[in-house]
Amino acid sequence: MAATIFLTMIVLLLLGFPMMIPLIIGAFIGFYELFNGIDKMDFMVQQFMAGIRPASLIAVPMFIFAADIMTRGHSANRLIDMVMSFVGHIKGGLAVSTATACTLFGAVSGSTQATVVAVGSPLRPRMLQAGYKDNFVLALIVNSSDIAFLIPPSIGMIIYGVVSNTSISELFIAGIGPGLLILVLFSIYSMIYARIKDVPTEPKANWKQRVHAVQQAIWPLGFPVIIVGGIYGGIFSPTEAASACVLYALILEFIVFRAISARDIYETAKSTGLITGVVFILVGAGAAFSWVISFARIPQELLGAIGVDEMGAIGVLFVISISFFIGCMFVDPIVVILILVPIFAPVVEAVGLDPVLVGTIVTLQVAIGSATPPFGCDIFTAMAVFKRPYFEVIRGTPPFVLILLLVAVALIFFPDIALFLRDLAFAKG
Amino acid sequence: MTDKPQPGEHDSDLPGFLGTIDSIISRLESVGLAVSVLLMALNTIANVVGRFVFQESLFFSEEVNRILIVLITFAGIGYAARHGRHIRMSAIYDALPAPVRKVFMVAIAIISSLCMLALCYFSIGYIGKVATSGRILPALQIPVYWIYLWVPVGFAVTGIQYALTAVKNLVEKDIYLSTKVLEGYDDTEVEL
Amino acid sequence: DTWRYAFEEALTDVQGVYATKFKEEIEKNSDHEVELFPYGTLGESADIMEQTQAGILQFVDQSPGFTGALIPEAQVFFVPYLLPAESEQLSEFFRTSKAINEDFKELYAEQGLELLKMFPEGEVAMTTQEPVKQPADLNGVKFRVMTNPLLVETYQAFGATPTPLPWGEVYGGLQTNIIQGQENPAFWIESTKMYEVTDVITFAGHSNFTTAVMANKEFYDGLSDADKKLVQDASEAAFDYIVDYQKGLTEASMDKIKKAKPEMVVNVLSEEERAPFKAAAAEVEKKFIEMTGDSGKAILEQMKADLEAVSK
Ligand code: NA
Numbered sequence: 012m013a014a015t016i017f018l019t020m021i022v023l024l025l026l027g028f029p030m031m032i033p034l035i036i037g038a039f040i041g042f043y044e045l046f047n048g049i050d051k052m053d054f055m056v057q058q059f060m061a062g063i064r065p066a067s068l069i070a071v072p073m074f075i076f077a078a079d080i081m082t083r084g085h086s087a088n089r090l091i092d093m094v095m096s097f098v099g100h101i102k103g104g105l106a107v108s109t110a111t112a113c114t115l116f117g118a119v120s121g122s123t124q125a126t127v128v129a130v131g132s133p134l135r136p137r138m139l140q141a142g143y144k145d146n147f148v149l150a151l152i153v154n155s156s157d158i159a160f161l162i163p164p165s166i167g168m169i170i171y172g173v174v175s176n177t178s179i180s181e182l183f184i185a186g187i188g189p190g191l192l193i194l195v196l197f198s199i200y201s202m203i204y205a206r207i208k209d210v211p212t213e214p215k216a217n218w219k220q221r222v223h224a225v226q227q228a229i230w231p232l233g234f235p236v237i238i239v240g241g242i243y244g245g246i247f248s249p250t251e252a253a254s255a256c257v258l259y260a261l262i263l264e265f266i267v268f269r270a271i272s273a274r275d276i277y278e279t280a281k282s283t284g285l286i287t288g289v290v291f292i293l294v295g296a297g298a299a300f301s302w303v304i305s306f307a308r309i310p311q312e313l314l315g316a317i318g319v320d321e322m323g324a325i326g327v328l329f330v331i332s333i334s335f336f337i338g339c340m341f342v343d344p345i346v347v348i349l350i351l352v353p354i355f356a357p358v359v360e361a362v363g364l365d366p367v368l369v370g371t372i373v374t375l376q377v378a379i380g381s382a383t384p385p386f387g388c389d390i391f392t393a394m395a396v397f398k399r400p401y402f403e404v405i406r407g408t409p410p411f412v413l414i415l416l417l418v419a420v421a422l423i424f425f426p427d428i429a430l431f432l433r434d435l436a437f438a439k440g
Numbered sequence: 441m442t443d444k445p446q447p448g449e450h451d452s453d454l455p456g457f458l459g460t461i462d463s464i465i466s467r468l469e470s471v472g473l474a475v476s477v478l479l480m481a482l483n484t485i486a487n488v489v490g491r492f493v494f495q496e497s498l499f500f501s502e503e504v505n506r507i508l509i510v511l512i513t514f515a516g517i518g519y520a521a522r523h524g525r526h527i528r529m530s531a532i533y534d535a536l537p538a539p540v541r542k543v544f545m546v547a548i549a550i551i552s553s554l555c556m557l558a559l560c561y562f563s564i565g566y567i568g569k570v571a572t573s574g575r576i577l578p579a580l581q582i583p584v585y586w587i588y589l590w591v592p593v594g595f596a597v598t599g600i601q602y603a604l605t606a607v608k609n610l611v612e613k614d615i616y617l618s619t620k621v622l623e624g625y626d627d628t629e630v631e632l
Numbered sequence: 633d634t635w636r637y638a639f640e641e642a643l644t645d646v647q648g649v650y651a652t653k654f655k656e657e658i659e660k661n662s663d664h665e666v667e668l669f670p671y672g673t674l675g676e677s678a679d680i681m682e683q684t685q686a687g688i689l690q691f692v693d694q695s696p697g698f699t700g701a702l703i704p705e706a707q708v709f710f711v712p713y714l715l716p717a718e719s720e721q722l723s724e725f726f727r728t729s730k731a732i733n734e735d736f737k738e739l740y741a742e743q744g745l746e747l748l749k750m751f752p753e754g755e756v757a758m759t760t761q762e763p764v765k766q767p768a769d770l771n772g773v774k775f776r777v778m779t780n781p782l783l784v785e786t787y788q789a790f791g792a793t794p795t796p797l798p799w800g801e802v803y804g805g806l807q808t809n810i811i812q813g814q815e816n817p818a819f820w821i822e823s824t825k826m827y828e829v830t831d832v833i834t835f836a837g838h839s840n841f842t843t844a845v846m847a848n849k850e851f852y853d854g855l856s857d858a859d860k861k862l863v864q865d866a867s868e869a870a871f872d873y874i875v876d877y878q879k880g881l882t883e884a885s886m887d888k889i890k891k892a893k894p895e896m897v898v899n900v901l902s903e904e905e906r907a908p909f910k911a912a913a914a915e916v917e918k919k920f921i922e923m924t925g926d927s928g929k930a931i932l933e934q935m936k937a938d939l940e941a942v943s944k
């Protein structure tokens with residue numbers, strides 16, 4: 012059954028069907044085979060609903076809405092102008108700033124989709140204007156947003172911690188090292204890219220210009236204060252911060268700057284709804300498909316065939332990495348964690364691996380998987396928001412995925428990348 | 441941009457009465473989308489303000505958002521189908537010659553339509569199950585199935601849109617992504 | 633045959649331990665095979681319940697708090713200070729109670745479910761940032777509760793600001809001070825690491841988390857008498873096992889917590905300290921009757937009679 016499903020899905024996908032159709036047909040086949048007919052297919056709809064149910068998903072439309080208002084109005088450009096006044100003269104400076112903004116925003120908002128939209132929509136036009144190629148820009152945005160999985164607060168790590176009975180605080184700290192390492196490597200790659208492609212720089216701004224740019228950005232600087240200060244300061248949950256941003260954006264652009272009209276607000280709400288629908292129907296279809304995989308115990312069967320039990324620690328880490336990577340290519344990351352972690356738990360314990368290290372590796376793989384074809388929510392979001400075709404969104408991906416995989420392998424051989432900070436904070440080792 | 445005159449956002453190609461209905465549905469979808477998003481923002485903001493100013497969370501806030509997210513998703517898919525905005529991997533498709541693309545597009549539209557209509561049918565079955573179970577939302581104390589009533593409508597509207605796309609491709613000379621949009625991504629750069 | 637059994641917790645939590653024992657018993661004594669589906673692998677609580685009602689799953693473990701949307705009377709388990717804190721009495725109550733073994737069985741049957749067993753998962757404790765010795769200590773504390781009107785009512789009565797939050801946001805919420813408290817049995821506080829982000833655990837004896845295992849009724853009624861007995865025996869064996877497992881479970885979990893976080897403050901309230909909480913909670917019983925009408929009242933009274941019987 013598994014082979015039929017995956018094959019059908021890939022064929023339909025390549026033929027140019029809307030992305031939801033391969034997932035839906037995959038689930039149809041699964042239900043048909045499992046229950047000998049269409050009798051139980053009502054429950055596909057149950058899973059669609061389950062997929063779009065999590066309250067934390069509300070942050071996605073809210074951040075999209077806020078970002079769209081900011082981009083239509085003045086806020087986004089003033090913030091970028093400010094950053095550019097400091098880094099515009101450095102080769103690759105804008106790209107590094109974008110990567111950093113994505114990482115930071117994604118880290119606190121907890122939603123990689125929201126990051127793709129909120130940071131990507133104002134910055135992409137600026138990067139294109141500055142002379143970067145679109146496929147580089149898209150890949151940079153999608154992949155930098157995914158570093159967010161590793162930096163606390165991380166819902167993936169919370170789920171892993173609960174399922175595997177591992178300290179979530181330790182996981183959070185362990186994620187920071189690899190997260191920053193990836194950001195640094197992305198930045199280095201961006202600077203090399205800018206040099207090779209000879210992306211033009213802006214003339215260096217003097218301090219007077221910089222002060223002016225900061226003054227211009229005083230009001231819009233409220234956004235990072237709300238998001239970063241609000242969430243780390245314990246004032247808002249990510250969802251609440253998102254709605255606070257909507258409120259603040261409306262006040263700024265509608266009342267203070269008078270940059271948008273009531274009609275604009277209505278249109279923005281509509282396009283937010285459209286993008287949300289396009290992405291969430293895929294989340295729902297993905298949930299229905301995941302249910303089939305889970306119910307049919309396909310992962311258990313596949314892994315049973317490999318014989319993980321006989322491998323050493325390094326071998327187990329590799330199998331875990333590959334399993335999560337492949338799992339997240341097709342299925343929602345949270346579901347992958349819920350299904351696979353208990354399967355691997357006995358083996359991890361048997362070979363004496365540090366569950367915090369395993370958790371960090373799992374989270375990294377989950378991050379890679381979400382940005383990796385064929386199925387990846389962040390790819391879908393980028394397509395829906397930027398209205399770019401699939402291959403354009405993923406064409407620039409390989410160097411980023413390569414960096415991510417390098418870090419994944421480095422983590423296996425040098426666990427201290429993750430565990431150093433943990434040991435320091437918890438006085439272990 | 442094409443140099444053909446752009447049809448109005450809610451104009452329908454369907455003849456007579458059907459066209460009127462189609463364009464009413466289109467209007468409802470777009471108002472539904474915008475209003476749901478605005479209500480969601482209002483509800484979430486009210487919850488935050490309530491928590492800070494009055495030290496009181498709106499206990500029903502989460503359930504209201506659950507209702508709205510279903511509305512948004514299922515109004516959104518119909519709207520997206522109408523405007524050719526569902527995302528797809530089109531590289532191989534794009535490389536094919538036009539006549540083959542046309543055949544493909546008809547097949548894609550028909551199969552997509554069938555999937556949506558099947559899901560519409562299954563969602564009615566599912567709603568029936570939830571309705572007979574008598575489950576209620578704990579905070580709002582209303583039946584859970586009310587949340588889902590828009591689901592079959594959304595699937596049906598989307599299914600019909602894809603069916604019309606197939607028809608449109610059979611009747612017209614050009615290749616259409618949806619009833620309103622010619623293939624090619626540039627056309628969709630129009631702000632919606 | 634392959635029987636499928638889903639529950640709301642991880643494999644190593646109480647529901648998972650019960651399910652594992654049940655599986656062992658069935659597989660030891662028959663050719664049937666039981667596949668276990670822990671939390672989230674087939675959906676959330678309401679999803680697995682619907683799947684069981686539809687016969688996709690044969691067995692499900694759902695706590696009455698979640699069943700409240702389906703069977704309002706099941707919320708009786710959220711009436712504070714109803715169940716005894718003492719564990720011998722408690723397990724005896726679950727074994728002998730007419731309310732549970734007859735009245736609830738009927739209510740579940742109306743929903744197409746064969747109630748196999750109800751069992752306690754452990755005393756619910758509060759975890760907070762500051763010590764809680766009296767209701768006034770909860771004033772201004774944003775306390776996370778499940779989205780349930782009775783729980784909201786309870787913590788309002790206790791003086792806290794009840795804040796319904798999906799559990800995925802609880803850990804982060806406590807860490808960033810969006811909420812300052814939550815309640816759960818000790819094993820859950822340990823396994824979900826809630827203690828990492830709170831400083832005080834308080835046992836006020838107000839509730840014991842109850843859960844229920846049931847089978848799809850059509851499936852169960854269609855079993856041969858021998859298989860029915862097999863299922864009943866397995867539930868019984870798992871119940872005995874879990875009662876035994878529970879002895880010292882709270883202590884064991886607390887030990888783990890103290891080992892991981894020695895500075896954790898643990899307060900077990902005395903009878904005198906509990907009195908004002910009990911007084912405040914009287915309101916909640918009224919609210920329960922208001923919500924569930926005569927049939928809820930009947931269940932509540934039957935439970936009180938059953939409790940009377942075991943406390944002698
Ligand atoms: Na994060």
Ligand code: NA
Pocket residue numbers: 339340341379380381382383384385386387388
């Ligand atoms: Na993926």
